[in-house]
Amino acid sequence: MWIPTQEQLSLRSSRDHIFNVALFEGFHSSDFCEWIEAHARNRTVLVVTTPTVERLYGDEIRAAFACVGLKPSWLVLNCTERTKTMKSVLTVCRAASDAEIDRRGALVAIGGGVCSDIVTLAASMLRRSLSHLRIPTTLIGQVDAGIGLKGGVNFGDAKNYLGCFHPPDAVAVIPPLLKTLGVDTVRQGLAEMIKVACTSDTELFRIIEEARGGVLQSWILDGDSLAHEPIQRAIAAMLEELSKNPFEVTSHERAVDLGHTIAHPLEASTHYELHHGFAVAIDLAFSSVLGWYLGWLREETALRVVDLLVSVGLPIWHEHLNEDLVTRSFRAAAKHRSGDINMVVPIDIGRYRFLKREDQCPPGMILEVLTYLRARSWQEGMSHSGSAQYGRELSAEGNLARIGLQ
Ligand SMILES: NC(=O)c1ccc[n+]([C@@H]2O[C@H](COP(=O)([O-])OP(=O)(O)OC[C@H]3O[C@@H](n4cnc5c(N)ncnc54)[C@H](O)[C@@H]3O)[C@@H](O)[C@H]2O)c1
Incomplete structure (x- = not known):
């Protein structure tokens, strides 16, 4: 009978992952359309955005996807610090399931840090790990929340108590989107x-x-x-x-x-x-x-x-x-x-x-x-x-x- 040595009962588990943060002039720019194509083509995609971003930029974002022949599923989610909870994460998971996002599919977070934190956590849980892209629309999102590796939600009275390390596939930073911020x-x-x-x-x-x-x-x-x-x-x-x-x-x-x-x-x-x-x-x-x-x-x-x-x-x-x-x-x-x-x-x-x-x-x-x-x-x-x-x-x-x- 073969008896494994102690060394044979081990597994090295680490992931090598590189993602790029690319800057663009706007949703209309041809290089942004190329970015969408490179990351979303031949994939089932669910876009998650917030009511404000939807109202301001929804048509432009849809047009950018359409210009490379894509029509992703869409979820407009109320993303505030008080709704940054597991309930919102599960709403994203439900929408991904309804949209039949498969293992090769991706979520796309288009919003502030609250939106990207919720979507990142949902992506980490869906099918145990789904890809996601981020298009941060606030300054905190562009210089911090949207370019990091973490997602998370508040739990009880503890901020970001539940969360994950789940780096995005890629991040698109579009500084002109900040014009509409308060x-x-x-x-x-x-x-x-x-x-x-x-x-x-x-x-x-x-x-x-x-x-x-x-x-x-x-x-x-x-x-x-x-x-x-x-x-x-x-x-x-x-x-x-x-x-x-x-x-x-x-x-x-x-x-x-x-x-x-x-x-x-x-x-x-x-x-x-x-x-x-x-x-x-x-x-x-x-x-x-x-x-x-x-x-x-x-x-x-x-x-x-x-x-x-x-x-x-x-x-x-x-x-x-x-x-x-x-x-x-x-x-x-x-x-x-x-x-x-x-x-x-x-x-x-x-x-x-x-x-x-x-x-x-x-x-x-x-x-x-x-x-x-x-x-x-x-x-x-x-x-x-x-x-x-x-x-x-x-x-x-x-x-x-x-x-x-x-
Ligand atoms: N994961 C991380 O590494 C990390 C790092 C830093 C911060 N965060 C988290 O990020 C959150 C804060 O992010 P935030 O400051 O982006 O807040 P936020 O997501 O609440 O957005 C702030 C407000 O800006 C509005 N908005 C978004 N884009 C807009 C636009 N282009 N024009 C007009 N209005 C727009 C939103 O509707 C919202 O009312 C906190 O929950 C914090 O914990 C996470």
């Missing part, structure tokens, strides 16, 4: 751009700083091609960081987690009234001032970060922020990051280190940081509720009116 949605994307600039691209930080935010916002909202370089730089920096540890197996020390330790519990504590990018900005301000108070970051550099966030119109404080929330965030992060908090703390622009344990902060320091941020925020006359200024007043719909689409 000002606050652009600002949220800028928070993610400032984050990646802080850790990984000093030149990008300088570009955003020089543009004092407002100019960059105008370039984006006016569809000016001057916005392309900073967007491309942010994408490149993000991909570079992700490529170092794509499946988060080699380490839980990740530069891309800057701004993402307090942010998630803070968002959840407001029942997602506070939008993701604003929570990232607040976390980034906290991390920078903490770095200053710990003596890891020069005061003037910490203030450069805070000043930049403020100049862009991003919040640095929220009324739910207190010592208890910070402590809970640290503990939740440690559970997620193999025992250490691993909060990313800038030590210069382009350099950072990790706060590992709570006891690295002397007693009272967290309160001092919070006191500073609250005072500075009041001094700037900013809103602190997460909804009055950040979320409703400057809604996407408001900007549609601004450019005459409503």
